[in-house]
Amino acid sequence: xxxxxxxxxxxxxxxxxxxxxxxxxxxxxxxxxxxxxxxxxxxxxxxxxxxxxxxxxxxxxxxxxxxxxxxxxxxxxxxxxxxxxxxxxxxxxxxxxxxxxxxxxxxxxxxxxxxxxxxxxxxxxxxxxxxxxxxxxxxxxxxxxxxxxxxxxxxxxxxxxxxxxxxxxxxxxxxxxxxxxxxxxxxxxxxxxxxxxxxxxxxxxxxxxxxxxxxxxxxxxxxxxxxxxxxxxxxxxxxxxxxxxxxxxxxxxxxxxxxxxxxxxxxxxxxxxxxxxxxxxxxxxxxxxxxxxxxxxxxxxxxxxxxxxxxxxxxxxxxxxxxxxxxxxxxxxxxxxxxxxxxxxxxxxxxxxxxxxxxxxxxxxxxxxxxxxxxxxxxxxxxxxxxxxxxxxx
Amino acid sequence: xxxxxxxxxxxxxxxxxxxxxxxxxxxxxxxxxxxxxxxxxxxxxxxxxxxxxxxxxxxxxxxxxxxxxxxxxxxxxxxxxxxxxxxxxxxxxxxxxxxxxxxx
Numbered sequence: 001x002x003x004x005x006x007x008x009x010x011x012x013x014x015x016x017x018x019x020x021x022x023x024x025x026x027x028x029x030x031x032x033x034x035x036x037x038x039x040x041x042x043x044x045x046x047x048x049x050x051x052x053x054x055x056x057x058x059x060x061x062x063x064x065x066x067x068x069x070x071x072x073x074x075x076x077x078x079x080x081x082x083x084x085x086x087x088x089x090x091x092x093x094x095x096x097x098x099x100x101x102x103x104x105x106x107x108x109x110x111x112x113x114x115x116x117x118x119x120x121x122x123x124x125x126x127x128x129x130x131x132x133x134x135x136x137x138x139x140x141x142x143x144x145x146x147x148x149x150x151x152x153x154x155x156x157x158x159x160x161x162x163x164x165x166x167x168x169x170x171x172x173x174x175x176x177x178x179x180x181x182x183x184x185x186x187x188x189x190x191x192x193x194x195x196x197x198x199x200x201x202x203x204x205x206x207x208x209x210x211x212x213x214x215x216x217x218x219x220x221x222x223x224x225x226x227x228x229x230x231x232x233x234x235x236x237x238x239x240x241x242x243x244x245x246x247x248x249x250x251x252x253x254x255x256x257x258x259x260x261x262x263x264x265x266x267x268x269x270x271x272x273x274x275x276x277x278x279x280x281x282x283x284x285x286x287x288x289x290x291x292x293x294x295x296x297x298x299x300x301x302x303x304x305x306x307x308x309x310x311x312x313x314x315x316x317x318x319x320x321x322x323x324x325x326x327x328x329x330x331x332x333x334x335x336x337x338x339x340x341x342x343x344x345x346x347x348x349x350x351x352x353x354x355x356x357x358x359x360x361x362x363x364x365x366x367x368x369x370x371x372x373x374x375x376x377x378x379x380x381x382x383x384x385x386x387x388x389x390x391x392x393x394x
Numbered sequence: 395x396x397x398x399x400x401x402x403x404x405x406x407x408x409x410x411x412x413x414x415x416x417x418x419x420x421x422x423x424x425x426x427x428x429x430x431x432x433x434x435x436x437x438x439x440x441x442x443x444x445x446x447x448x449x450x451x452x453x454x455x456x457x458x459x460x461x462x463x464x465x466x467x468x469x470x471x472x473x474x475x476x477x478x479x480x481x482x483x484x485x486x487x488x489x490x491x492x493x494x495x496x497x498x
Binding site for chain 1: 407409413442452457460
């Protein structure tokens with residue numbers, strides 16, 4: 001019988017929630033890495049027992065964790081505990097080393113970006129926001145990091161190399177941090193074209209490569225952001241998240257700072273599909289596993305009030321690819337609720353009856369096993385949830 | 395013990411102990427002059443998972459929210475090549491890595 005495994009990253013550790021295909025009874029494992037911020041965990045589609053986790057701290061920096069047994073045990077790639085002193089030997093513990101490329105000519109930083117005061121500022125690594133394991137090889141994984149860049153490891157997370165064509169393609173000096181930092185938070189691999197990837201950066205926008213990460217171009221035509229000097233600029237948009245249904249990779253849905261957007265040409269052009277949403281500010285967006293025109297968002301009151309509208313936790317579903325939205329409320333609190341749902345904190349499983357999952361800053365993780373019609377809290381009282389991913393297991 | 399080396403006691407904060415899978419205090423062999431640099435070099439060689447968590451990988455600068463103490467003194471702003479107190483070099487007192495009190 002099928003099973004699901006929900007990987008939850010929180011402000012104070014990681015939790016793993018497992019259930020059978022009914023998704024009624026759950027086992028909770030954790031906290032893993034107690035006390036640390038776990039920005040994201042994601043399993044390899046090639047080997048579901050291979051899970052990558054981003055463990056991070058303002059005090060101690062970035063740690064990369066990996067599990068090869070479905071989250072039961074963890075290791076830092078390349079640095080098993082108690083390893084003898086390497087004398088002589090290669091440098092150890094490169095797994096948490098994310099070194100930005102420098103200019104081949106000058107040896108100086110490849111580029112700088114715009115700082116809050118408008119001056120130029122060098123890139124400084126802060127943390128990994130998102131891991132995206134390869135669709136073809138369990139040892140290959142991409143990392144989206146702050147300050148915004150993409151790195152790749154081909155050895156299970158032991159060593160990381162920047163795909164610096166993204167920062168170096170020309171618009172880098174115009175990028176600037178959003179309130180949460182200048183983070184590359186969304187990373188989507190196209191299953192129909194191994195050379196194509198999409199990424200999104202706050203607050204630079206969306207970008208696409210069609211040659212495996214060597215060259216990138218902004219894909220922000222149609223986005224309109226009132227808070228930047230040129231609302232229609234090529235870059236500078238605060239894209240919060242992008243979702244793609246793997247069965248229809250040319251169609252993308254985006255939750256921008258404000259506005260829910262849609263592209264039918266792999267990001268070349270975007271149109272707004274906010275329609276009748278009560279507010280179109282928000283962070284998460286996701287797509288039904290089997291119905292590519294069915295999409296989900298959680299509207300947030302405003303950019304100044306990061307909690308759900310009217311004290312009601314409502315997921316909005318569109319079955320028409322946007323514009324027409326219905327509120328899904330059954331099983332969700334409809335009064336005195338003031339939580340947020342962060343950008344990587346929604347996911348869908350691929351069981352016949354598609355399951356939808358999301359986590360809140362109040363520490364609840366909700367599951368709907370009927371595509372959003374009704375909801376149950378798997379857990380109520382975790383630390384603030386930063387990310388939710390789901391694995392559908394045979 | 396290697397000739398010419400000394401046994402140094404080191405105390406790590408809770409999260410680094412967990413990363414390195416060690417107890418509240420550990421012992422290290424340090425060869426040559428006992429300085430912040432030689433102690434941290436030995437620590438990171440023995441526990442490579444701590445690289446980057448105390449000092450930056452490349453610049454070897456102390457991470458901003460960590461402090462180094464010994465003998466009830468804050469040594470965080472001392473030169474990394476300054477000799478540590480004799481009591482640390484003799485193993486009487488530990489070299490302490492401590493996390494700044496901040497956050498929630």
